[in-house]
Every structure is written in structure tokens, then in C-alpha cells.
Amino acid sequence: MTVNQDNTVTVSKGYGYWDLSSYPWGGDFHRFPEDITLPITRVIDRYKDGSPRRFEADYNGKKVGLQCST
Numbered sequence: 001m002t003v004n005q006d007n008t009v010t011v012s013k014g015y016g017y018w019d020l021s022s023y024p025w026g027g028d029f030h031r032f033p034e035d036i037t038l039p040i041t042r043v044i045d046r047y048k049d050g051s052p053r054r055f056e057a058d059y060n061g062k063k064v065g066l067q068c069s070t
Contacts, residue, residue, distance in 0.1 A: 001068055003040070003052055009066060010037045018065040020056060025065050038064075 002010045011017075013035050019028040038057040045053045047068075054067045 001066065003068065004037070007040050008037050009040055009055070009057055011035070011066070015066075017057075017059070020063040020065050025054075 001012070001015055004010060011032055013033065014031050016029055016031050018025050019030055022028060036059075038059055040052070040055050040057050041063070042056040043052045044055055044065075047053050052068060054065065057064050057066055
């Protein structure tokens, strides 16, 4: 996963996400079926260097949760 300068995130096929449309974090887990770039809609928390750790993005009209690993 790559967080881009234009407030988007690029994720690879198979990367996991939580569908936050109906359930909270940890409730409805899926994997992306293809490489995709998504707009970041909200940053939930950050690492000490200021880079996003957990954030929400828009995936085909769904609110999804993503987490960057260190």
C-alpha cells in the first residue's frame, strides 16, 4: 500500500480492508480483487512521523477502513 501526496492511497490486489458501511472496524473483512487507487476521506490516527496509520477511503461508494503497516 502506498499513501500518495494527492490524498489517495494505492493498494495491490489481495490487500485487506474492512467494510465500514454496516459494521465497525474488525467486523466485515474483505480483500481487493484488483490493484486500485482510492481517495482518502478521513485519517483516524498517524504514526509519530505524521504519516497515516489508520484511515477511511471511498471504494465504489462504500466507506472502507485501511491500516498501514510499519
